Amino acid sequence: MTGLATFEAGDVTLQSGVVLPDVKLVYRTHGQLNAARDNAILYPTHYMGNHDSNAWAIAPGMALDPQKYFIIIPNMLGNGVSSSPSNTPAPFDGPRFPLVTVRDNVLLQHRLVTEVFGISTLQLVLGHSMGALQTFQWGALFPDMVQRIAPFCGAARVSRHNWLFLEGAKCALMADAAFAGGDYAAPPVAGIRAFARVYAGWAWSQTFFRQQLDRERLGLPSMEDFLQLAWEPFFQTHDANNLLAMLATWQAADISADPRFDGDFARALAAITAKAFVMPCRSDLYFPPEDSEIEVGHMPHAQLRVIPSVWGHMAGGGMNPEDMMFINTALAELLAH
Template structure:
């Protein structure tokens, strides 16, 4: 096991349901300094686990473990932290309670403060659902977060994004083997169908038109090779109930539902941390227009669009050009005196 686990005990979720004996899996990189002020929190994304985030960490990069103490907390529902697949009855599988972005960040806050005694975070950053958790950190704990850089994500999931996810969910749950979440074996037909639906959204039209999947660093031999090798390969190893649990979290993401706030505009206006908000130019479900609206409601935020054809996966660590673009922005933000 290449990660640690923080025991949260019984956690009362935002829904009012108690998740008993909850666990938060996490991995750290680098060393916590004597002042406990070199900490970066870097949450995970839909279906991703801590190792899927490691592409943005390295010597000479913004997230340099020789300089910073980087914590990657695994999202609740992702198979490592408390999830439908890991929780004992009666909260197992289809009975796993609904978890919000707020719930995730409250658990992460306990990890940071109780396990490590940290009171200030130099940076919170993340991709996709990791970006949603980044916004939530800045809203929930404004006195703690010094800077944020959410990329390819949103403070509130848009209606169009919700519709996209309805298609993903329908493909999975149409498999009779799913059995309303009480399957004995993974519903493989549904997982492969989910992957095919997702394939039309994760990358842009230009990406497919120019057959970028055939070039390095991907190097697939054909469209079908890409659909099977990349997309089906990504999801077939996941647990169906875990995917549905995280999908609910994604669909219901909204910093405006943070206790004490009356909506997303009020919550965004309360963010004090300087921010660089980085959507991808051709992201089909987190378009730059949505990020532009969010930045307009924040007091100290810059919109910086990741150019190119990789769509949402511009933030996935696959294209070195996009990785450099994100890393450069992180370096700039970390150098900013706040």
């Protein structure tokens, strides 16, 4: 594992037409780029994740072996590490930070991969949740560059139901008077707490709680302990405007929102010619397998591999050993072909 590095991208014209000045894309790499520059893997971050959130999948002997591959983890814009509301100066500070789309993130990552490392081929692009959104986008925009994709617990666009869930969480945060339209003098603690509690009911499945795995596997004796000890503190570590900026990226996600596809979702999926293992979790309340099945039906070289887990969306988060093994086994198979 190397230290962090920053790609100074300069002024970037976003999909909206807004020019965001002095954009910084912070990333971490694992392993070494070989002389042929053909052993690279890209692993974008998920919602509220950073460059260390994906480390569970990277180790010698695992599918993502840093002794074999050069693995790049770029931080998504808005996550508080790369350019975000919390670290961007006026006039784009705080609530004035513009909408950044998944497409904007991917185009910036493409610049990183090509301009900094001179890479023309990616062996694999993979990601969990919003990382999966970016993975699909990579496959659609750069089919000649991406050899394989492995999106897990994610989708190629936000569904109407998923958008609705996010809208509820967003409004809970913004209802706190201390939020002050995003120009808060101190963190809107009550709003972030409400945001976390709305969010909590979606991350794991009904079966997870029916089987009381929050007690047996997470060691939390009550639902209130689950919220106060394991859930809310994580959300409180994030800036409120960053949470909302990433959420806006999520709500706008659609790989067909690009001039070459003109909103034709099936055509955008058909453009993904990479070998693909699409891995939804069977109990994911955000991205159900039914949506993935539709997506795979339009992709010429894709297989549906459903994670047989009750851990819901968190099956892709590196928390449950059985889910980690399922994903790692699938990645090893995909990389072998």
